[in-house]
Amino acid sequence: MTEFVFMLTQNDVTVPHALEVLEQVRGTGLRHVGCKDIGLSPDEYVELFSRMKRYGMATFMEVVSSDEKKHFDGVNLALRLDVDYLVGGMPQHTRKTLEYLKRSGTRTKYCPYVGEVTGHPCILRGSVDEIIDSGREAESLGAYGMNLLLYRYAGDQKALLNSVFEELRLPLIVAGNVRTFEQIEELRARNAWAFTIGGAIFEKRFVKEGSIQDQISAVMNRL
Secondary structure: OOEEEEEOEEOOEEOOOHHHHHHHHOOOOOOEEEEEOOOOOHHHHHHHHHHHHHOOOEEEEEEOOOOHHHHHHHHHHHHHHOOOEEEEOOHHHHHHHHHHHHHHOOOOEEEOEOOEEEOOOOEEEOOHHHHHHHHHHHHHHOOOOEEEOHHHEOOOHHHHHHHHHHHOOOOEEEOOOOOOHHHHHHHHHOOOOEEEEOHHHHOOOOOOOOOHHHHHHHHHOOO
8 A cells, every 4th residue: 555644844854833734734634744854943843742642643753955064964863763764865874874773772763765866946957768777776775765756856756757667676765845736646556565655635736725634634535
């Protein structure tokens, strides 16, 4: 079954009213929720993730910085919050991050970005073969899964999608610019492990003029 991860984010930053939004969606049956490692104060993150766990939700923290120090600031925040899944992080940091997590003894599972990720909001670049090689490296290093910016890929997205499912075996999270029911169906038909949606929910792309709860329900009804 393909899982929907609601990200409390817009433009690759955690929304300032994330706590309020979490309270709005807690009764929708949503099982997976996350956010970026930037946008809130440490105390706000502690409260946000405490509530997620209290509500029985699986928790995701996505790190987005290419700067190594900022990356590991995000990793340490995720460890402090005891998140279920740490996702994102540039491929050049994958080996060091996995070693760091292993030394920490954490139960947190890591799903790094694959391919050349640039900018903010992030864009995926490089050839399909280069992205596949990046995924193979993540596999060889022992990552739990991989985070693919499929719909932010600057090349042939269909070719990339086909190659990923033919060549790689790690659980796949598709993140970034998932904003149509057709994309959701495409990923569900491929049995992708999960996809994330943040901005499209806040932009009300699934139910015109509908509430955030309406957007969540509309996405969940497609799974």
